[in-house]
Amino acid sequence: MTATIASAVPTTSTNTISRKARNAGRAISGLVVAFLLFDSLSKIAGVQAVKDASAELGIHAHLVPVIGIVLLACVAFYVVPRTSILGAVLLTGYLGGAVTINMVNEKPLVSTTLFAVYFGVAVWAGIWLRDSRVRAIMPVLIGK
Template sequence: MTYPAIETPASSNAALWTGRVLSGALITFLVFDAAIKLVPLQVVIETTAALGFPPELARTLGALTLICTALYAWPRTAILGAILLTGYLGGAIAIHLRIGNPLFSHTLFGVYLGLMAWGGLYLRDQRLQALIPFRR
């Protein structure tokens, strides 16, 4: 099965690099987050328990984060990775809402990361630009 070619204007060099920087910062943060959950550090165990999860679940959460981040980092699967990260971050937002954490520093942090993920991907991936064309 063949698909018709989708023509999109080439991204500017500045937009491409902005997307790479946003995506790179997000990937770096999420790999660090996954790594401290895989170890797991004492602060992770305490925080996981405070969120209402059994501490032994930290490694599972770290593995999920790492898998979704790897899919996001790989260009061929970046859109799938962004979709999976969006679901993961949505769960984090729901947990913070449930326990009543502060809105801007904790609850909306997942929204900030999601905006970085999709914004960075949009700026660096012409397939996504063709799928969601913003027009002036």
Template sequence: METPNIYLSRKNPSKGAAITGWILSGLCILFLLVDAVMKIALAAPSVQGSTQLGWPAEHVQGLGFILLAPTILYAIPRTAVLGAVLLCCYLGGAVAVMYRMNVPFYFPVVMGILLWVALYLRIPAIRSVFPLVKN
């Protein structure tokens, strides 16, 4: 008897799951774009927050560009998975910096989880890699 290969399943998500995934993605993209633009524009709250975490003020703008690139990749459907991987790298660095400064670091962890949940809800291939089925 042959066992079904769940990794080859490409069943499209339900309409509700896809809409929820797009809404979550949109909210994540909106937040990350605002954060990146504030860093690039050297907005006072962004510079102040980064310097409190130990970043020199002259590096804040560079961090904004580093955040902007994967956010744009995440916003484009064909490159969303690559963008999510790169954003998780960025957020992992944020967790490390916040942990080192003894600051609560739950927000970047939650953001990383939301990025992947949104992709899971809207992309069938992600569901194939991480199947949530009973055997």
């Protein structure tokens, strides 16, 4: 059964990714991780500005550290190469929740809501540029 599952996953050679693309993917992913680490740790630390912004969105103060821990776990999955695709999926869900809560609270579309969407795109762009497994399941024709 394991052989059947393993053979169902498309594989491509790691040589198909250029050094420039891989480095660009690492740079994008690094920026995403740095920002999300800062965000999660500020939630866990209970920074007053974060509590105030969360309260403005209707999130109770006791839930802010929990949200930070969830985000930190998602980032941890994203950072580990073996679980990076799962991490990208989890971060997509997390950012989707951010979009939803901002829309429910009628925040300006251009500022906070689109920022989360762009961040989700950056999560996947970084991993697509550096991981041949993602390219195999999400082929994109660029320049063809």
